[in-house]
Amino acid sequence: MPVLSSGLMEKCPLRTPADLVHHTLLHAATLPKAWPRWLGAANVPHLKPARELVFEHFYFAIQAALEGLGVVMGPVALISDELHAGRLLAPIRQPVRKTRGYFFYVPEPSTDAPAIAALRNWLIGTGSVAESHFSTYLSANRS
Numbered sequence: 001m002p003v004l005s006s007g008l009m010e011k012c013p014l015r016t017p018a019d020l021v022h023h024t025l026l027h028a029a030t031l032p033k034a035w036p037r038w039l040g041a042a043n044v045p046h047l048k049p050a051r052e053l054v055f056e057h058f059y060f061a062i063q064a065a066l067e068g069l070g071v072v073m074g075p076v077a078l079i080s081d082e083l084h085a086g087r088l089l090a091p092i093r094q095p096v097r098k099t100r101g102y103f104f105y106v107p108e109p110s111t112d113a114p115a116i117a118a119l120r121n122w123l124i125g126t127g128s129v130a131e132s133h134f135s136t137y138l139s140a141n142r143s
Contacts, residue, residue: 008069017044
């Protein structure tokens with residue numbers, strides 16, 4: 001979902017997908033189809049933003065959003081701390097694009113190792129917490 005800093009939200013409100021024409025879209029080279037997919041689902045596939053910036057990695061794009069440089073397409077599981085703390089806001093409720101999921105790969109003989117099981121359980125638990133807070137982020141971070 002599109003997220004931005006509270007400071008940017010104050011300067012240039014974002015309430016509907018069409019408002020993105022006034023914003024800089026922040027892209028991550030590692031997630032090249034995130035914005036096109038969301039814009040298509042939001043029924044504004046040909047929207048032309050004020051500017052666009054592309055960063056090599058998602059984390060750089062998130063940092064740019066935190067600094068108020070633009071709006072980034074943020075996977076909730078990776079930005080839940082920022083949403084919970086109010087450092088990033090998710091003002092547009094719909095459409096919400098779910099990711100296809102995350103995968104945890106280990107060599108088959110290691111699947112029952114205690115450290116592997118602990119990591120797998122932590123990843124599942126963390127993802128479940130982020131998923132359970134999803135609707136809270138959408139309502140609490142709407143300015």
